[in-house]
Amino acid sequence: MSGYGPPSGTFGFTLSPAMAEGYGLYTERLGNAFGGNGFRTNAEVNRALGENFPIYYMQYSDGSLLTFFSLSVAVSSGSGRTFGWGVTGGASAAIGLVGGGFVDVNVSAGQFLNGNSVTNGAAISGGGSVGLPSRSGEVGNTSAPAPLPNSYPTVIGRSAGLGAGLFFTNAGSVEQLRGPFYTQQLSTPLVSFQYDSDSSGTRVLSITFGPSLGASYFRGTTTTYTTPSLPGTPIGGTPIYVPRR
Numbered sequence: 001m002s003g004y005g006p007p008s009g010t011f012g013f014t015l016s017p018a019m020a021e022g023y024g025l026y027t028e029r030l031g032n033a034f035g036g037n038g039f040r041t042n043a044e045v046n047r048a049l050g051e052n053f054p055i056y057y058m059q060y061s062d063g064s065l066l067t068f069f070s071l072s073v074a075v076s077s078g079s080g081r082t083f084g085w086g087v088t089g090g091a092s093a094a095i096g097l098v099g100g101g102f103v104d105v106n107v108s109a110g111q112f113l114n115g116n117s118v119t120n121g122a123a124i125s126g127g128g129s130v131g132l133p134s135r136s137g138e139v140g141n142t143s144a145p146a147p148l149p150n151s152y153p154t155v156i157g158r159s160a161g162l163g164a165g166l167f168f169t170n171a172g173s174v175e176q177l178r179g180p181f182y183t184q185q186l187s188t189p190l191v192s193f194q195y196d197s198d199s200s201g202t203r204v205l206s207i208t209f210g211p212s213l214g215a216s217y218f219r220g221t222t223t224t225y226t227t228p229s230l231p232g233t234p235i236g237g238t239p240i241y242v243p244r245r
Contacts, residue, residue, distance in 0.1 A: 082172030086110020096155030121174025163210025
């Protein structure tokens with residue numbers, strides 16, 4: 001550092017490079033302290049906040065300061081939750097006492113949510129069995145499709161009917177309804193309940209209303225043929241799309 005004293009009596013000095021750098025860092029720290037970021041340099045603030053949140057400072061000639069930052073946020077494609085619902089209708093018949101036979105056919109159309117993705121689709125499902133219950137599904141029983149392991153067909157009671165109603169599922173697309181499913185159905189003269197589950201964790205609950213002669217319970221294997229997923233819009237609103245990086 002060097003100083004001088006002009007005739008006016010004032011005193012001035014020049015800073016060495018190291019002192020100039022230190023003064024600049026002190027100015028940064030002071031500005032950050034006033035800005036609520038602590039008595040830290042810009043580099044220290046950026047390090048603390050991460051590279052995705054840099055803060056910048058500019059000083060105008062009148063001495064005012066401008067602070068701005070760039071914030072990057074990683075957004076997932078959705079909540080990860082899946083859900084589907086729709087309308088279904090069909091016919092079924094069953095007769096037996098442990099052994100016996102059943103046939104079940106359903107047609108469905110619905111909407112499926114997978115995170116922020118909304119799709120529509122339709123499906124037709126069915127299955128049938130006749131004979132005595134068999135754990136292997138190979139002895140004393142004829143089924144279409146072939147029974148799933150440890151899901152041998154069973155029929156108790158007798159009924160025949162048709163109906164229409166709603167289905168609800170945890171499937172995120174219609175393709176996830178292709179099964180094969182382990183199907184259980186309880187039929188009464190007024191309402192029928194059907195519960196389908198597969199090895200991947202897909203579950204479907206159907207509730208239908210319609211006339212039925214008699215009452216029955218059956219369980220067996222069914223399979224489903226579906227359309228491809230088609231883009232859809234949620235009932236009652238417009239889908240919200242979250243941009244991906």
